[in-house]
Amino acid sequence: MMDLGLSTEAAPADADLIKDTTEATFMADVIEASQTVPVIVDFWAPWCGPCKTLIPMLEDAVRAAKGAVKMVKINVDQAQGIAGQLQIQSVPTVYAFFKGQPVDGFQGAVPQSELKDFIDRVIKAGGGETEADNLNDAVEAAEEMLTEGAADDAMQTFSAILGEDANHAGAYGGLVRSHIALEDLDQAEAVLNGAPAEISSSPELEAAAAQLELARQAADAGPVAELTAAVEADENDHQARFDLALALHANDDAEAAVAQLLELFRRDRDWNEGAAKSQLFTTFDALKPSDPVVLNGRRKLSSLIFA
Secondary structure, eight states: OOOOSSSOSOOOOHHHHEEEOOTTTHIIIIIIGGGTSOEEEEEEOTTOHHHHHHHHHHHHHHHHTTTSSEEEEEEGGGOHHHHHHTTOOSSSEEEEEETTEEEEEEESOOOHHHHHHHHHHHHHHTTOOOHHHHHHHHHHHHHHHHHTTOHHHHHHHHHHHHHHOTTOHHHHHHHHHHHHHTTOHHHHHHHHHTSOGGGTTSHHHHHHHHHHHHHHHHHTOOOHHHHHHHHHHOTTOHHHHHHHHHHHHHTTOHHHHHHHHHHHHHHOTTTTTTHHHHHHHHHHHHSOTTOHHHHHHHHHHHHHHTO
């Protein structure tokens, strides 16, 4: 697997990340320590049932942050002075400190997913980068490789990202598109079909599916010159116009392809069970939503529909 520098660095030892504190050491362990890295303080009590559930989950979330945050646990029964100063009225209560000041917090036991969101917010409050930030940076780098034609390198990078987060929709869609760029359409389809259910309907995978459909159509597309001549000879040869749109897209001219499909829709929107409109949506889905071809194409299609 390609080294992204995301998980190879040795994680700090538990003693550096998680500790118990007292009123006597609170200033050093929390206020002073938070001058350089956010410190999460868990206020708990031995008689508190939810505390026993929350503590190991919070510890796991702190370990997963690999040093971007630290955690301190304090028994309120033995630190009533601190609990009073911070107005801790129930346990568990969790506060995050940065540069000596509370920056975030919550009360009660929360799900693991909310803990991760909390940790990410705290990391950002401390000016750090979350794991998600690092992965997204890696996705951007892989996308640039794909744009520059380095599909093999992009594929390796997307695969490495998925090794860190198997549900990263951006990386999964990128992996599919890498196989498409390498003209391995069967493998692209296999990767797409193997996507986790949690992300199978994500915009990134829907775009990849649309690109795969267009790539398969491109394999059977006819020559642009002959199809153009056929359309010029008979402007109502709808099949020739539709095939011309496929051929234009296969030759990386999405704008011209959309123009032909819009003209076909204008002439006969019901032809071949609305094939022009369906193909337009597939083309739009395969491009970025902000692409001028998509923006202009959707606007013109709407004008035709409501004309």
